[in-house]
Amino acid sequence: METKTIKTENLTKVYNGNKAVDGLNLEIAEDDVFGFLGPNGAGKSTTILMLVGMIEPTEGKCIINDIEVARNPLKVKEIIGYLPEDVGFYGDMTAEQNLDYFARFYAMDASERKKRIEELLELVQLASVSQKVGGYSRGMTQRLGLAKALLNDPEVLFLDEPTANLDPEGVFQYRELIKQLSDEGKTIFVSSHILSEVSKVCNTIGIISKGTLIARGTLEELKSELGRVGAENLRIIVETIEPIPEITHRDIVNAEYSETKRKAIIEAKSDLRDYISSKLFEKGVKIKEMRMEEPTLEDVFLSVYRR
Amino acid sequence: MEAKGLFNVAKKEFIGHLTSKKFIVILGLFLIISALAMHQGTDNYNERLESYKEQISQIKEVEGHVGWMPDKPSIMLVFMFMSDYIMMLGAILAIAMGFDLLSKEKETRSLKSLLSCPVFRDEIINGKALGGTLALVFAMGTALLISLAILLIFSIVPSMNELAAILVFGIVSIVFLLAYFAIALMMSTVSRDSGSALIYTLVIFFILGSLLPIVGSTVAGMVTGEPPEPPAFHLQHETNESEGTFFYGGGTEEEMQQYQEELRAWSEKRKPITEVFNLISPNMNYQKIAFFISDPRIYSAVYEQSSPSSKSMTITTIVGESSAPSLQEVLGKVWKNILALISFSVVFFAIAYIKFMRMDIR
Structure with missing residues (x-):
């Protein structure tokens, strides 16, 4: 014991x-x-x-x-x-x-x-x-x-x-x-x-x-x-060669685009990487990089403290 | 209760006091002024001694004299001068030693470090009180030793009775200093910071030392009214340095007797009121005890009358007395004041103790 x-x-x-x-x-x-x-x-x-x-x-x-x-x-x-x-x-x-x-x-x-x-x-x-x-x-x-x-x-x-x-x-x-x-x-x-x-x-x-x-x-x-418990949204960072068209999905909470529209930070309730890549493929947009940013422990703690 | 912690704290506090700049400066000033007061008192004593010798030689010249014989002046008169300085500088020294004893530890957060050690809280507060008391005993002891040295320099050798009186004077002085030390320690415990503790202690010092006797006298005046008017005659007085003030004038014996009775009644009515106020003032208690020890014959009579306007009669009364009261008799007359003086230390230390024991250290 x-x-x-x-x-x-x-x-x-x-x-x-x-x-x-x-x-x-x-x-x-x-x-x-x-x-x-x-x-x-x-x-x-x-x-x-x-x-x-x-x-x-x-x-x-x-x-x-x-x-x-x-x-x-x-x-x-x-x-x-x-x-x-x-x-x-x-x-x-x-x-x-x-x-x-x-x-x-x-x-x-x-x-x-x-x-x-x-x-x-x-x-x-x-x-x-x-x-x-x-x-x-x-x-x-x-x-x-x-x-x-x-x-x-x-x-x-x-x-x-x-x-x-x-x-x-x-x-x-x-x-x-x-x-x-x-x-x-x-x-x-x-x-x-x-x-x-x-x-x-x-x-x-x-x-x-x-x-x-x-x-x-x-x-x-x-x-x-x-x-x-704490992290409600995921952040998906997308970088493309062509400008990114507008992507819509019910799980997307927020989307921020760069001036050239070649970079987007998408906040979503679920992992939408598959959905985003297929949508971009359909529109003929080549993906340079796509990654999901997991919340750091710091983010998690902050979200827990603030609740 | 473990004594190890208590003595450890007391030792640290005692050494801390003795090596602190503020203690050294105020003690130095206190000793210098005490020595000057002693010198002044010694001069006064020598003058009285000369006058006494002169009176004795004059009496001896009168053949077959069987009446009043003058008293030989006591060297305790010298200490009467010292008591005034103890009341002011001594009290300031005691306040300076106590006002930041705990508040400074709270401010510098050393109290948390101390309390994290295996030591009871009561050992800390008792140790601080003990260390401060020992430092005050050291200060007063040094002052008394210097005063004795000054007496010996002037070839004045105290008798055993006078040495006992000096010892009692020293103890009473320490009790007086402890009263203000306890007030300062209490303020240090209840105040947020040392600055506030010092201000509050000085305010109490002013109230107890100066304001209260004035208030007592005013209240007594309001209750008893004006003193009775003397009979319609032209009152004149004459002051003689060695024999005091004498009143003389016209007026019938009956009128004078009635006036004296009214005056006595007025004094008796006034006395308990002023006494109550004086009892709650450490300064007034100390002054009364010191005066009684220094010159018991005069002050026993004066305080018993307790009326400034009856002073001439008082002196006339005591002139007939055969000898000065003994030290025991004197202490018997001022026991209430001694008790009141001790009560100050006890009450204020008890408040500091309770507050410190219940204090949340955050």
Whole structure:
């Protein structure tokens, strides 16, 4: 039987009468890298805050490694790492001092702390930076946040918009780090509104919209599932040598022609490629290229979000 | 409750206060001004001591004198000067230490990082309060040590009783500072940002410290009306630096007796009203306690009369008293004020605690 590291049961959070999270049921297996995807305001951060024991659910519960978060938040915090969105530190202290302060809350002696902090600062490339954190760029603070999240060598890692302030080099290093941590057997929960980012590092994805989980699965599963549900129209791109005559069909929703009429983008409810090619053949129009554009995952998500 | 988290937070806060620029600047200013006040107070004490010695030598010249003997001035008079500066600069120091304790953490989002560690929320707020309290004890302790050093420089050696009084003065001063620290901490917890927290705290400081005593006096005036008119005679007065103000003039004994009774009745009616307002002002409570500790003989009598127009009679009354009340007796007279001062810290800290424990961190 597969072990479930992270589990939520009917998780609900109500703010001023509005449900930020509405009856969320999630199960994330051990070692999984789970991408929690959704637009801004969908309830991603609220879910994470409940999972890490920062806020209490209005209803339902969160369980991490068989520990109920609301009942034993401290025990949970000992085994998790959390990188909040817009992470912050004490500006009048160095990175080392900040990490040492936070490390004192865990069961680590002075030598352990020193060793761990040195390793982590090396890992996030801040070892040579001696200035106080108040003078850091957002990217540097984000990297320090990642080091802070890994301070206690957590079994479960929660990352909220982890690449939000990183430069391309930082994003690349972050992806490498996630792979490394995943190989070490850690369960990673990545919350983001950037699909490309999630799709690059996560094995499974859950999509949240208006506080409710609307889809869950691997990337391929989601693409096919949401493709059926979300994408209503197909786009057929036709390029010809002669001008394209007007094509009519009940499934055609929209057709756009270029000025020379040698290129057309036809939006249709079904795959009309056979019908279009026969019509063009009948009119003696030679086809240069004809292809159907499948909706990208991004298009699918957008259509799902907007519904 | 795990104490590890509490002490970790308290240690960080204590070091943070002691190394912060604002603390160093205000503490420096506080110490310099306290030292100047001590110097001023020491001069005043020496003048009184000279006057006392002069009076004693004059009395000794009168053969067979068995009447009133002047009291030797207490070195606690020196600390009376210091209390004025504590009320202003000390309170500002306490406010500066507390107004951004939590609001700054919310603004910089370091609170989220802190709360993601295995630490209870109450350990955070208690640790912050403990760290701030220790920093205030450090500030007040330094000020008292400097003042003692100044006394010794002037060859004034306090007796054991005076040392006990100095210690009580120091503790009461810390309790006063804690009242404003707790108000600032509460504002820091409930306000959206540090700027608002500072403004609200200063508004409360102004209301409690300056406005409330004025309002109390005005309300008392409205309830009791004007003080009774003295009998129809030409009242004249004379002020003597060492003996106070003396009134003299014509008028019958009966008229004077009736006037004194009316005045006493008016004072007794006014007293509870002003006392209620004074009890809800940390400044007034602190001032009363500090004055009682500094010069118990004078202030016990003055506050008991609590009427500015009866001051001359008050002094006449106390002149006959044999000795100044002991420290225990003094504390017995101001216990309500001490309790009120402690209540400020407790009430405002409790509000900060409850608010912080229930706060949604987003």
